[in-house]
Amino acid sequence: MIIFGLFIVVLIGVIAYARGYRFNLQEGTVSSTGIISINSTPRGAKVYINEELKGATDTNLTLPFGQYDIEVKKEGYTSWKKHVTLKGEIVVSLNAVLFSKNPSLTPLTNIGVNSIFAVGNTDRIILISETEDVEQDGIYLFEPSTSPVSLFPPLKLLMLRSLVPSTIDFSAASFIYGPQYRQAIVSFPYIAQPKNSISYLVSLEDENIELFEVTNSAEDITAKWHEEKNKEMVKVIETLPKLFQPIATESFHIISVSPDEKRVMYLSKDDATLPLVLDPPLIGANQTKEQRDIKQGKLYIYDKKEDKNFLIPVEIALDKSVFTEAQKTVDQSSTAFDQTKSLIDDEISTTVLNSVRWYPTSDYIAIKKDDTISVLQYDGTNKETVYAGPFDQSFFGISPDWNLMVIINLNPQNNEYGDLYSVGIR
Numbered sequence: 001m002i003i004f005g006l007f008i009v010v011l012i013g014v015i016a017y018a019r020g021y022r023f024n025l026q027e028g029t030v031s032s033t034g035i036i037s038i039n040s041t042p043r044g045a046k047v048y049i050n051e052e053l054k055g056a057t058d059t060n061l062t063l064p065f066g067q068y069d070i071e072v073k074k075e076g077y078t079s080w081k082k083h084v085t086l087k088g089e090i091v092v093s094l095n096a097v098l099f100s101k102n103p104s105l106t107p108l109t110n111i112g113v114n115s116i117f118a119v120g121n122t123d124r125i126i127l128i129s130e131t132e133d134v135e136q137d138g139i140y141l142f143e144p145s146t147s148p149v150s151l152f153p154p155l156k157l158l159m160l161r162s163l164v165p166s167t168i169d170f171s172a173a174s175f176i177y178g179p180q181y182r183q184a185i186v187s188f189p190y191i192a193q194p195k196n197s198i199s200y201l202v203s204l205e206d207e208n209i210e211l212f213e214v215t216n217s218a219e220d221i222t223a224k225w226h227e228e229k230n231k232e233m234v235k236v237i238e239t240l241p242k243l244f245q246p247i248a249t250e251s252f253h254i255i256s257v258s259p260d261e262k263r264v265m266y267l268s269k270d271d272a273t274l275p276l277v278l279d280p281p282l283i284g285a286n287q288t289k290e291q292r293d294i295k296q297g298k299l300y301i302y303d304k305k306e307d308k309n310f311l312i313p314v315e316i317a318l319d320k321s322v323f324t325e326a327q328k329t330v331d332q333s334s335t336a337f338d339q340t341k342s343l344i345d346d347e348i349s350t351t352v353l354n355s356v357r358w359y360p361t362s363d364y365i366a367i368k369k370d371d372t373i374s375v376l377q378y379d380g381t382n383k384e385t386v387y388a389g390p391f392d393q394s395f396f397g398i399s400p401d402w403n404l405m406v407i408i409n410l411n412p413q414n415n416e417y418g419d420l421y422s423v424g425i426r
Contacts, residue, residue: 032088036061038072040096042426045074057096072096078384084287092284097364099375099386104424108144108405109155111136112417114171116395116407119181119204121256121353125397125405130161130170131417137161139173139186141204142420144399159186159200159208167191168198176218176346177204179228185218226344233343240264240304241277251294253345255352258362263378264302265365267316267352268294278307288379299356301365301378310379314367316352357398366404368396373404375425386425392418402426 038047040057047054047061048071054061057072065088072080077098084092115128125142140155161170168188176185187199199218200211214221236257237248248254252266274292286303291311294300299312357366359375366386367374373396376383391406399405403425409418 033062033064034086034088034090034092036063036068036070036084036086037091037093038070038096039094040072040074040080040098042074042077042098045072045077045096045098047072070094072098074098076101078386080382082381090284092287095363097359097361097375099384099425103387103389103404105389105408105410106422106424108420108422109142110419111140111155112415113407113419114417115173116392116420117175118353118357118395118397120177120349121358122181123397123400124181124204125420126158126175127155127420128171128173129417134162137170139202144397144401144405144422157207158202158204159211163208163211164188164200165198169194176222176225178225179232185214185221187218226342226346229344230342236264237343240302241307243275243277244302247272247274249343253348254343255299255349255356256358258301258358258378259360260362262303262305262362264304265312265352265356265358266300266302267318267348268296268298268300270296274302274309276307281308282306286379288381290379299352303378308379312356312365312367313376313380313383314356314369316355318348318351354395357396359398360400360402366396366398368393373406373423387423389423391421 037060038057043057045057047057047059049061049063050069051071063086065086068084068086070082070084077100080096080098082094084094086092109127111127111129112131113127114130117126119126119141123144125144127140127142129140130137138160139158141158142155164170167190169191170188172189174187178184182203182205184202184204185199186202187197189195189197197215198213199215201214201221202208202211233254236254237245239261240248248266251268251270251272253269255265255267257264272294274294276292282305285306286308288310290308291300292309294309297316297318299314299316300309301312302309355368359366362378364375364377367376371388371391371393372385373387374383374385387404387406389408390410391408395407397405399422404423406421406423407418408421409415
């Protein structure tokens, strides 16, 4: 019996230790501990807990329950900070992304770029080149790659300038994209009559050898595309918790879904209060203060997995007239949506995406404001300016290799046009 009793005591002690309980010999007390797991990109960064060096990433630290200020540092990179409350028997996982303080520039094109457009929320880009080179001037599609390249990556020619009338303003083209971004309607204003334009239906998959004019039917095609996009947006809303779906239909302009599809970025089109779906919250969930009372015209990110809603600190320049009073589109006795209601607004989405874009990790977003580009976590914390050099402020993008893409003219005295550059911030 004594051996059995000792076995039980040892077993209880092992289980308690494994669950994070520690015995303090000096005070004669037993206290619970938790684990902070800290990873970083790049690895090998120093970890400070309450300003005391505790080691290097990637690491797991067992600490008593309490409040902790955590900082991750690496020479030549921005620092990363987070305040956490650690509870007994809980693992808090933190992933710090550090950015280079000295970004590098790598040219991606050498054709001379007059105009540039992001293709929706994708990382593809449309470039317009009109430099009086008959063989080269045209509209191109640029698809960034993570593969290393030694020379300029190839551009896909979509259409030559020589295919359209000389009387149009080629570089002032505008685009309306079809579902899944396989097609687009491109419209060119006339130089002498800019209020009038000519439109073509073009493929974004292949070169358009012959153009199909759709000036008179562009509105009908756009309406059909809008209907298809609306159905896709219904599917996005249906991935949200059921309690959220009526509010999302009435009060959200959904801008985009994160690359891992776990989070939704949206602009609030009226004031609303988001109900709690998970109460109490998930163990180990993000501890940053959230905002469940949403305000009109503000940008938010909702985490579907953790049921957390965060305000993004950015001002979106939109006329208040775009926000109309929401109409109920959900039958309270059914989960079926009225698919005739418009749930999308391409103009609003384009305006937001010109300033805010998802970082490929889904944990971060990039924000362009005036002449700077910053990166911050999806919960609005750890905002760092990663680029403040010269660039055409009408465009910025994020490539799959985590770098920025901007248009720069490094020699304006001898070169009239800029080109696409990669800004290395990793």
